Amino acid sequence: MPQPGPLSGITVVDLSRILAGPYATFLMAEMGARVIKVEPPPPGDDARAYGPYVNGVSTYFASINRGKESISLDLKSANDKAIFEKLLARADVVVENFRPGTMEKLGYGWEALHARYPRLIYAAASGFGHSGPFSGKPSYDMVVQGLGGIMSITGHPGLPPARIGMSIGDIGAGLYAAVAINAALAHRCMTGEATKVDIAMFDCQLALLENAVMRYTVLGEVPGPLGGRHPSIVPFEALETEDGWMIVAAGNDGLYLKLCEGLGRPDLAADQRYRTNDLRSQNRDSLRAELVKELRKRKTAENIALLEKAGVPCGPINNIEQALSHPQVAARNMLVTVADPAAGTLKLAGNPLKFSAFPDPPTRAPAPTLDRDREKILKELGL
């Protein structure tokens, strides 16, 4: 049984593989939907072969497919197509991230499905979407990170390009897909109408660019990478301390004054060159040198204690171990436990979608082995 949540009662038939589609349906499963993964014949979803492994089990697969069911179907076989169609007849949503055109070739394009199952919501996540001259092209996270511009504004000027350290191409698309699918579910409940959702990884990268878009379209600038700093707020950046780096985020004039006070530098507060954010932006290099001179007198932890007391937003630059050890992680249940029959006890990222009406238990059901739920599903379908 799926865990209870706002999507309890919703059934998702999930043809999607690897990451973008499965991330969307992962969020739906966390919110109570029943997600039935329809996987191709062995070896099934490609992500089952992605590390890190424990006892031969992909924990990559385990992390984004926990709580889902699995049935393996060959959508080119008549027998398996009949099973698939019975599943669709009972489903609320079908999700796929094939290359555009694949579903049509299988006889399951939106038009055909909508005619046959008028209440079925259809969600597609693809590299470039279901329209436009690049529609038929495949894509991958790394390719859209490069195409969409985010790599050009991340990292350091003059240094080799830097990837965003997680798969923002896929996970970004998965998040927008979940936003859209849930809106489509609300719409169907309000009106009875089902819709197709067409999410493109490339579109999502553009939608994530934030003020970099306006810096180009409005100011005609081509924004570049800025290292550890914000493009237009000063100081709002990574700065050196005696034993490493820290974040100082004095986002307005009042916080800047508190920062100067906290560091015991009333002269910087009074300095006309730094009076407003605009002036601080113009004179960022000299201000940075002054701030670093002060911060280098103390270790990161001491600076943080000092600036927090002064009311200045600041913090460490945590590595993954430090981030996951933060007291808020346990308090917010952001590492959950999964008892995997083969891999043993796994600690995986928790669910940031917290609802007062539903519990957020400390354990989750494991990801399914390939075809694990065949018998139960066929029985439900009367087969």
Place this chain on the structure above:
Amino acid sequence: MPQPGPLSGITVVDLSRILAGPYATFLMAEMGARVIKVEPPPPGDDARAYGPYVNGVSTYFASINRGKESISLDLKSANDKAIFEKLLARADVVVENFRPGTMEKLGYGWEALHARYPRLIYAAASGFGHSGPFSGKPSYDMVVQGLGGIMSITGHPGLPPARIGMSIGDIGAGLYAAVAINAALAHRCMTGEATKVDIAMFDCQLALLENAVMRYTVLGEVPGPLGGRHPSIVPFEALETEDGWMIVAAGNDGLYLKLCEGLGRPDLAADQRYRTNDLRSQNRDSLRAELVKELRKRKTAENIALLEKAGVPCGPINNIEQALSHPQVAARNMLVTVADPAAGTLKLAGNPLKFSAFPDPPTRAPAPTLDRDREKILKELGL
């Protein structure tokens, strides 16, 4: 009138400021919801003072508040509280991103609102969430980027820390908030029950870390920055060409063989050191040197033509100008036009949430000036 979409008929009362909350309600407005920004007395939402500016108008504000309405209310005045409460009585969702406890102080905490408006969904986005020892602390994008670990896996080993070039702290939280609010709307429609949504920026950063979590919890590794490459797929990275850099994403053994063929290097395909992804990971440095030797013989565009012909996923590392000039941007309407009464014609990022049942017009309504819609709203409320 809001543009038509799956959330047509839904009214959002939006107390949120700057970015995380407003990004969630921006997506809702794009999907047809009526979003009424309730702003404090002048100067209103802090983001109205964020550049880039055109004719004194913040295009930063314009980009994420387009299509919304604005009324300015002082929630400490009895008269304005009465207006606010009449708004709540007609709303489906209230969104806020105050520091936890602020709404309670105003008399509008979840318990109080739920008792009085049992169908009202309440969504909060805060730095650390509405529970746990850090709950009361403020946060900012830059601070959670540092705290949540994403900066520790982005950039280059041994170099200063790099910020993700967009506000992943705020926009990440806005996206998860939109996922949760839409699920809450679907749930309310199905069951009649309203729920509180409690989104923490810090939780969302952890949820975005992807395989970095398992590399730590399962393997005991503390992942570091990897420059332009993927942690576990080889080759899947930024590589040098004659005139710059490009992305090569040969995500499996078949694509690796195509890459070798495309580059005219059958010897690399046959080389036992590179036969599988695991072996390529172990011998990544020598393989990288061989690939770069070939790619450096040609310009990026020539390499892309060659490798695309060979069927290898690859692409350029676009700057923002190049990204926004991609033919797919116009075809997918990913730059929309806003006629702002003061700033003139603006080109802003389009909406990646595409629904077959609704149009995706090339123009959008502008963001409101502060308190623009007061008269109309008061009239609707019978005041």
